[in-house]
Structures are given as C-alpha cells and as structure tokens.
Amino acid sequence: MSATISALLAGRAPDAATMATLLKAITRITNIGVLALNGTASLSTGSNTYVDIAGGSITWTKQGSAAESDVLIIGAYSGYVSTTNVWCAGAAGFTGPVTFDHYWGSMYINLASSHNMLAGCRIIRATDSGALAAGTYTVKARAKLLTTATLTIDTNDTASIVVVELPK
Amino acid sequence: MATLPSTFGTNHQPTAVELARVASVVQQSTNIAGNNYTSIVPTVNVNDGLSGNTGWHAIDLAPTVFTKYGDASSGSTGSDLLIFMTGSFYLTANPPATLVFSLKFDATHYVQVASNIVNVINVHHQAMGLTVERFWPAGVYALQAYVGLTNASSPYNGVVDNGDTVSWFVAEIPH
Numbered sequence: 001m002s003a004t005i006s007a008l009l010a011g012r013a014p015d016a017a018t019m020a021t022l023l024k025a026i027t028r029i030t031n032i033g034v035l036a037l038n039g040t041a042s043l044s045t046g047s048n049t050y051v052d053i054a055g056g057s058i059t060w061t062k063q064g065s066a067a068e069s070d071v072l073i074i075g076a077y078s079g080y081v082s083t084t085n086v087w088c089a090g091a092a093g094f095t096g097p098v099t100f101d102h103y104w105g106s107m108y109i110n111l112a113s114s115h116n117m118l119a120g121c122r123i124i125r126a127t128d129s130g131a132l133a134a135g136t137y138t139v140k141a142r143a144k145l146l147t148t149a150t151l152t153i154d155t156n157d158t159a160s161i162v163v164v165e166l167p168k
Numbered sequence: 169m170a171t172l173p174s175t176f177g178t179n180h181q182p183t184a185v186e187l188a189r190v191a192s193v194v195q196q197s198t199n200i201a202g203n204n205y206t207s208i209v210p211t212v213n214v215n216d217g218l219s220g221n222t223g224w225h226a227i228d229l230a231p232t233v234f235t236k237y238g239d240a241s242s243g244s245t246g247s248d249l250l251i252f253m254t255g256s257f258y259l260t261a262n263p264p265a266t267l268v269f270s271l272k273f274d275a276t277h278y279v280q281v282a283s284n285i286v287n288v289i290n291v292h293h294q295a296m297g298l299t300v301e302r303f304w305p306a307g308v309y310a311l312q313a314y315v316g317l318t319n320a321s322s323p324y325n326g327v328v329d330n331g332d333t334v335s336w337f338v339a340e341i342p343h
Contacts, residue, residue: 007189008184008187010326011184013187014184016309023189026194028198072200072202087331103204104333106332106333107331107332107333108255108329110290111291116294117294120254120333120335121202121204121335123203123204123337143238
C-alpha cells in the first residue's frame with residue numbers, strides 16, 4: 001500500500017495499476033466475517049486438542065495471499081466447567097487452503113459449575129505458523145481444555161468469532 | 169464516518185486532490201495493529217497500587233510500533249484511534265480490588281481500556297473493554313500493554329500468570 005498511497009498523496013494522477021491496488025485494499029478491509037452462536041455445546045476433552053463448539057460455521061474468503069494481507073481475529077465464549085481449575089483456550093478454526101486452529105486466548109476457570117467468559121484477539125501474520133493463504137475457508141469456533149473435564153456452553157451462553165482481512 | 173468527495177460519478181473525472189483524499193482515508197482505515205500475549209513468563213505480580221503514572225506493570229516487554237497517519241485535529245485531516253483490549257488475572261489477597269489493563273502511548277500516558285472489580289481471591293477473572301482516543305498527533309508510537317491494581321488499601325496482590333492471555337488491537341478511524 002505505501003507506494004500507492006505515497007503516489008496519490010503527492011497529488012499525482014493515478015494510473016490503472018495504482019487504482020487497482022487502492023481498490024484491492026478497500027475490498028480487503030471490508031472483508032469481515034462474523035460467527036455468532038447461542039450455545040448448546042458440551043465439550044469433553046483433556047487431550048489439549050481443539051474441538052468444535054457446535055452450532056455452526058461461516059464461509060469466508062481471504063482475498064490476499066499470506067504475504068499480501070494479515071487477518072485479525074476476535075473470539076469469545078462463555079460457559080462452565082465440570083471440575084475445578086481447568087485451563088481453557090479458544091481458537092478460530094480455519095479449514096481451507098490452510099487448515100489451522102488460530103489461538104486467540106486462554107484462562108484458568110477455577111470454580112466448577114460457575115459461568116465464566118474468555119475473550120481475546122490476535123493478528124495472524126505471514127510469519128506465523130498456519131499463515132493464511134488466499135482462498136475460501138470454513139471458520140468455526142473451537143475450544144480446548146488442558147485437564148480432563150467437560151466445558152458446557154449452554155443455551156444462555158454465546159460463542160463468537162470475528163474475522164477481518166488486513167491489507168498491507 | 170470519513171469525509172469523502174461527493175462529486176464522483178459518471179460525469180465527473182476524479183481530480184488528483186480528490187483521489188488523494190480517498191487514498192488517505194484508505195490508508196488510515198486499513199491501519200490496524202495489535203498483539204496477543206500468552207504463556208506470560210515470568211508471571212506479572214502486581215504488588216503496589218496505581219497512583220498517577222506509577223504502579224503500572226508491563227505485560228509485554230517489547231513495544232509494538234504503530235504509525236498514526238491522521239493528525240490531531242477534529243477536521244478532515246484528523247483521525248481517532250479505536251482500542252480493544254482484554255485480559256485475565258486473579259487476586260491472591262485483600263479483595264475487593266480492581267485490576268486495570270491499559271495501553272501505554274508514551275512515557276506518561278496510559279490509556280485505561282479494560283477493568284474489573286474482583287470480590288474473591290484465587291479465581292481468575294476476565295476484563296474486556298473498548299475505548300476511543302482522540303487528538304493524538306500523527307507520528308510513530310511504541311504501544312505497550314500494562315496492568316495495574318487499585319485497592320482501598322494495601323496489600324496489593326494481583327497476578328497475571330502463564331495461563332492467562334492479554335490481547336489488544338488499535339485501529340485508526342479517519343474523520
């Protein structure tokens with residue numbers, strides 16, 4: 001973007017390539033996907049691996065390559081666990097040209113049967129493991145637990161994922 | 169909402185000045201930075217209270233460089249900053265107390281974004297917030313996440329441990 005912007009900010013008339021770059025940036029920054037679930041999910045895991053938070057997914061297409069654009073993810077869920085002191089984590093699970101669970105946050109839930117909320121955000125860059133190539137992805141809300149327990153996201157809880165393409 | 173030329177259309181060839189304005193808005197609205205800190209080692213222990221600019225403890229040791237393009241004006245050359253921040257923590261003693269997460273902009277300016285009053289000890293809590301910062305000049309900033317604690321009295325005992333995550337992003341909003 002910087003060369004394009006510099007050319008235009010200098011007051012020069014744009015050529016077709018410069019305008020194409022500008023329009024590409026607009027296309028990407030307006031490329032936002034939102035997954036909103038009202039939960040009925042019950043996740044039993046102690047294997048420290050991600051499992052789906054049931055209830056749905058979104059289809060989202062990344063316009064730029066891993067080098068051309070980053071991806072901002074914002075995630076959150078609320079729920080309760082079956083035992084005390086369970087480390088819980090959340091991720092946006094991408095399935096497509098690259099399949100990877102992109103972590104956004106974690107926290108210990110210390111009380112059993114007491115609702116808590118986790119939230120976080122992260123920018124996925126070209127240098128990260130699982131950097132996202134251009135293409136169409138299925139995006140799901142995912143969670144994992146470090147110790148054996150059940151995480152319940154019940155009908156009064158929500159799980160959310162926001163995906164935003166960030167042009168360079 | 170950004171102020172854009174209103175004369176674009178089939179009968180108007182955009183001028184260089186008008187396109188420069190569009191380019192400036194695109195540059196600012198695509199200007200988003202952030203960070204995510206997890207496996208926070210060593211644990212951040214907050215053993216003092218906030219008083220002015222003292223009592224803040226760094227979450228991330230290396231600042232994130234962010235360039236703001238718009239100026240500090242309230243007019244069309246200016247821009248604001250949207251900040252989102254979230255983090256988790258627990259108290260070890262002396263509740264109730266308020267944990268505050270902030271984003272440091274310069275040597276003395278800590279933008280308090282998220283806080284939570286905690287009434288019990290040894291139970292992790294989450295704080296999450298959004299805010300808008302106005303009137304920052306254009307330029308390069310070294311942004312850094314901090315945590316602080318307010319109590320009615322000492323001792324102060326807040327902890328962000330290696331199972332917690334502190335994350336934030338900042339987005340430029342063109343006028």
